[in-house]
Amino acid sequence: MIEVLVVVGPGVVADAGLLEEIAAREFAAAGVSGTLVHARDASHVLSLLSAPEGAGCVVVLPGPSGEVRSLIGRDLGAVVWVDVERADGMTAGEGATHLHGRGVGGLAWGIRHAVHRVRHPSRRIAYGPLPEQRGELYLPDADEPPVVMLIHGGYWRSIWAADIMGPLCADLAGRGLAVWNLEYRRPDLHGWDATTADVAAGLAALATAHAPDAHAPDAHASDGLPPDVLPSSTIPPGTDGAVALDLTRVAVVGHSAGAQLALRAVADAAGEAAGDAHAVAGGPRVVLAVSLAGVLDLVEGDRRWVGTGAVGAALGGRAPGRGEGQAATPYADASPLLRLPLGVRQLIVQGAADDLDLVDFSRRYARAAAEAGDEVTYLEMPGDHFDVINPATPIWQATAEAIAQALEAPPKGIKRTTTNITE
Template identity: 85%
Template sequence: MIEVLVVVGPGVVADAGLLEEIAAREFAAAGVSGALVHARDASHVLSLLSSPSSPEGAGGVVVLPGSSAEVRSLIGRDLGAVVWVDVERADGVTAGEGATHLHGRGVGGLAWGIRHAVHRVRHPSRRIAYGPLPEQRGELYLPDADEPPVVMLIHGGYWRSIWAADIMGPLCADLVGRGFAVWNLEYRRPDLHGWDATTADVAAGLAILATAHAAPPYGSGTLPPYGSDTLPPDALQPDADRTVALDLTRVTVVGHSAGAQLALRAVADAATGGAQAAADEAHADGGAGGAHAAGARAVGGVRVVMAVSLAGVLDLVEGDRRWVGTGAVGAALGGRAPEGQVAAPPYADASPLLRLPLGVRQLVVQGAADDLDLVDFSRRYARAAEEAGDEVTYLEMPGDHFDVINPATPIWQATARALAGDPAPRG
C-alpha cells in the first residue's frame, strides 16, 4: 500500500486538529495509509525526508514548510519528489529537482498536496522542459500502447499562479488508461509574467511535441540540455523492452476553464502561423535554443485534429464586462475590454469567440450547474463556430465547473468517449 507522510513545519498558521482531519479524509479517499508529523525544526524536517520508504510500498511526502527560514531553505534542495505546500500565497519559490511547490490555496491546499503526492506515485510521468524557466515544463504520461495519439492538457485557474497543472492529474490517469499519451502543460501565468509570456508558453508547449526529448522520471536525474537537437532512441521508453513513438498526426488540445481559452487561442494561432512567432518569443525570454523547437514545430511535425473546451471562458469581452472570476479577464490581459472596440488587441487575438473559424473539429463541454455566464459563453461560442463553418459538437450535461475534470462523473465519461473515437483518419 502507498504510504504518505505529511510533515508540518514550525510556524504553520493553521489549527492542528483541522490539518489532521484534512489528512485523514484524504488518506481514506485515496485508499492509502498515512501519518502527519509536526516537525520541531529544519533538522527534524530533513531527517523525516531522509527516512527510507516503507518496504511494503511506495511513499509520497507532503511538507507544509511554514515561515521558518531554515525550513524554507530546504525547498530548493534536491530532496526527491517532495510536494511542498504553502497555505499562503508564496510567489517566486522554485522547488528542487523532481519536487513540486503548491501555494495560495489556503488550508485546503493540504488536500491538493496529498492528492498530487499519491498521483505521482501511482502514475509516473516524465518531466520535459520546453524553456529554461521553472514554469516552462510539462509532464508526459505514456500508455501501454504503440504510437498512441496525444492529448495536450492546459489547466485553468483564471490565469492566476496559485493554480497549476496538478489539478489535471486525474484526467491524465484516465486518458492514459484509454490509450492516449498525455502532455500536461505548465506555463507562466500573466499575474506574475504578463499576458504575452502566457500566450508564448502555450504555443511553445505545443511546438515542443514535435521534438520532445523526455527527461528521466522524477528524482532520477537531470533534464536533458535545453535546445538539444537529439531525440535518444529510448527517450520515450516506459520499460526496458520497448520504445514508444508518439503519433503526432493525431493531437487533441484540451483546456479547462481559462485553459480552454488558451487552448483554442493556440489552435487559432497555429492555423494562422502565429504559433511560431509566439513560441520564438517564449524561447527568446530564456536564451538560446528556442529557435530550434519553434522551427521544428513549423516543419509540420504536430497535427492538431481536435480542440476541446471544458467549461471554457470563451468570450473574453463579455467575460470582462460581466466581471467573471472577480475581474480575472481584465487582470490577465492587462486592461478592461474597450467599449465599442471589440476587434482591438489583445481581446481580438485572445478571445476564442473572435477567432472563428478555427478550422479543426471542436468539442465544447459545459456543466449545466456551472456559472451561468460560462454556460452562456459555451452555448454562444458553439453556435457561432458552427455558423462560421467549423464542425462542432456541443455537450451540456448536469455537473458543475469541476465535474468536467472529474473522471468519476457522467459528463467526463461522455467527454472521454467522444475523445476516444478516432478524431481523424491516419495520414
C-alpha cells in the same frame, strides 16, 4: 499500500485539528495509509525527509521558518511542498513540486498530487529554460499512441497549476492515449505575452522534446520521478528507450481559463502553419480542440467581471467599450469567440450547474462556431465547474469517450508522422 507522510513545519498558522481532519479524509478517499507529524524545526523536517525507510510519498507544509523554507529548493526527492499562503517565485528541487496560495485546502491538493505521482509515474520534460516551462508526459501501453495535450485553468493565476489535471492524465492514458500535461508561466507574474508564448511552445515541443541540445543542457532528460520507477510497459521493446508518438492525431484540451488558451493556441497554429491548415509547420497536427467549461468570450467575461476581474487582470486592461471595436486590442487575438472559424473540429463541454456566465459563453460559442462553418459538438450535462475534470463523473466519461473516438484513426489523406521521446 502506499504510505503518505504529512509534515507540518513550525509556525504554520492553521488549526492542528483541522489539518488532521483534512489529512485523514484524503487518506481514506485515496485508499492509502498516512501519518501527520508536527516538526519541531528544520533539522526535524530534514530527518523525516531523509529517513531511509521513509514514506512512499511526502507532503510538507513548510510554514514561515527561513531554515525550513531553504529546504524547498534542495534536491530531496519527489516532495510536495504546500504553502497555505501565496508564495510566488519558489523553485522546488529536482523532482519536487511546490503548491501555494490555496489556503488550508491546499493540503488536500498536495496529498492528492503526491499519491497521484506514485500511482501514475510520468516523464517531466522541459520545453524551455525556466522552471514553469515544462510538462508531464504520460505514456500508455500502446505503440505510437495519439496525444492529448492538457492545459489547466485557474483564471490565469499562479496559485493554480498542472496538478489539478492529474486525474484526467491517468484516465486518458488508461484509454491508450499519450497525455502531455502542460505547465506554463501565468500572466499575473509574467505577463500575457509570456503565457501565450509558453502554450504555443508547449504544443510545438511535442515534435522537438527528444532533441538533446534544445534549450538547457539535459533539460529534456529530466524526469519527474527516477527512471527506474517508470513502468517498463511505457518503453516498447527494441526502441532503445525511445517512445514514438503519433503527431497526426493530437487533441488540445483546456479547462476553464485553460480552454481559452487551448482554442487560442489552435487558432494561432492554424494561422501560422504552412501547407497544413491544422498544424504547426513541421509539428503536431491538431484534429480536435476541446473546451471544458471554458472562458470563451473574453469581452463579455471582462464586462461581467467573471472571476472577480480575472480577464482584464490577465490581459493587462479592460475590454473596449461597446462600439469601440476590438481589432487593436489583445482581446481580438485572445478571445476564442473572435477567432472563428477555427478550422478544426471542436468539442465544447459544459456542466449545467456551472457559473451561468460560463454556460452562456459555451452555448453562444458553439452556435457561433457552427454558423462560421466549423464542425462542432456541444455537450452539456449535469455537473459543476470541476465535474468536467473529475474522471468519476458522467460528463467526463462522455467527454473522454468522445476524445478517444476522435483520435481513433489517422485523418483521411494524412500521412502518419511520429516523434521519438527519449530518456
